[in-house]
Amino acid sequence: MTTRVTKAVFPVAGLGTRFLPATKSVPKEIMTLVDKPLIQYAIDEARAAGIEEFIFVTARGKSALEDYFDHAPELETRLAEDGKDQLLDVLKSTYMPSGAIAYIRQHQAMGLGHAVWCARNLIGDEPFAVILPDDVIAAEKPCLQQMVEAHRETGGCMVAAMEVPNERTSSYGVLDVEAGQGDTMKVRGMVEKPKPADAPSNLAVIGRYILSPQVMQHLDSVEKGAGGEIQLTDAIAKEIDSPRGVFGHRFSGERYDCGSKAGFLQATVAFGLARDELRDEFGQYLHEMMAIRNAAQ
Ligand code: G1P
Numbered sequence: 001m002t003t004r005v006t007k008a009v010f011p012v013a014g015l016g017t018r019f020l021p022a023t024k025s026v027p028k029e030i031m032t033l034v035d036k037p038l039i040q041y042a043i044d045e046a047r048a049a050g051i052e053e054f055i056f057v058t059a060r061g062k063s064a065l066e067d068y069f070d071h072a073p074e075l076e077t078r079l080a081e082d083g084k085d086q087l088l089d090v091l092k093s094t095y096m097p098s099g100a101i102a103y104i105r106q107h108q109a110m111g112l113g114h115a116v117w118c119a120r121n122l123i124g125d126e127p128f129a130v131i132l133p134d135d136v137i138a139a140e141k142p143c144l145q146q147m148v149e150a151h152r153e154t155g156g157c158m159v160a161a162m163e164v165p166n167e168r169t170s171s172y173g174v175l176d177v178e179a180g181q182g183d184t185m186k187v188r189g190m191v192e193k194p195k196p197a198d199a200p201s202n203l204a205v206i207g208r209y210i211l212s213p214q215v216m217q218h219l220d221s222v223e224k225g226a227g228g229e230i231q232l233t234d235a236i237a238k239e240i241d242s243p244r245g246v247f248g249h250r251f252s253g254e255r256y257d258c259g260s261k262a263g264f265l266q267a268t269v270a271f272g273l274a275r276d277e278l279r280d281e282f283g284q285y286l287h288e289m290m291a292i293r294n295a296a297q
Helices: 038-048 063-068 073-081 085-092 112-117 143-154 166-171 214-221 232-237 261-273 276-296
Strands: 007-011 053-058 101-105 128-131 135-138 157-163 173-177 184-192 203-211 246-250 254-257
Touching: 007 038, 007 112, 038 128, 038 135, 038 143, 053 063, 073 085, 112 214, 112 232, 128 143, 135 203, 135 261, 143 157, 143 184, 143 203, 143 246, 157 173, 157 184, 166 203, 184 232, 203 232, 214 232, 254 261, 261 276
Parallel strands: 007 053, 007 128, 053 101, 157 246
Antiparallel strands: 128 203, 135 254, 157 203, 173 184, 173 203, 184 246
């Protein structure tokens, strides 16, 4: 029996420079996919997987993110008076029980591993999840839930995995696994952002993790890695030879890299077309746009 995973860490301290000037005043996690901020997609996925405690590792300039989870009594009263029950439900779906959220500051940008390590005192001696809100995953069964189910069988550490084009390995943590395993694969090596020539495979780590508490101890002592930063990948790799082990889980679903402009736009189109109230009008518009573009070529 593995311990239930009830805590999740959300590293949200990044500057979001790729989305300047928007991120000058808006944290990138508040940027909106159709009508929900990226962070809400991450929270909804965590809740679906049974997470009860939400730990945000933030930084200066992220207060809008903290405000987002506050209750909004004036708005609530107005919507109730106007009989806008559906909108009231939407508003309430963003509320979190008191005490369920904790904010920790990362005082220096020293990398993803360092951000996760900042949450060590709140994690204690339990397995925990990490969700990178930039990676938005559309799936029938939410990705973290798929992983929690697989983790029940394996224990140890688990990372979400997906094949990427060979020339893109230098943007990801990359896994070395034995061939011929199913969707849950025992990992025998992992390396952060290798050049294609040095990559052990094209199986990349995507921003969902379930980690044994020992990873926090490894983060205490791990040296700076790729990009001169404390890398989460390096600390997880230290678990490979432990009795617990590390597993990659090939999830089902479509992943969007909302940390890049092209990925964000693709996600906007996909999530827009998935919405009943937008599908016809938006689909028609895209169709016309493509026709105009094709005619011009
Ligand atoms: C981080 C991780 C990397 C992982 C990626 C997934 O990199 O360090 O191992 O593959 O997220 O999105 P980042 O995108 O923060 O550079």
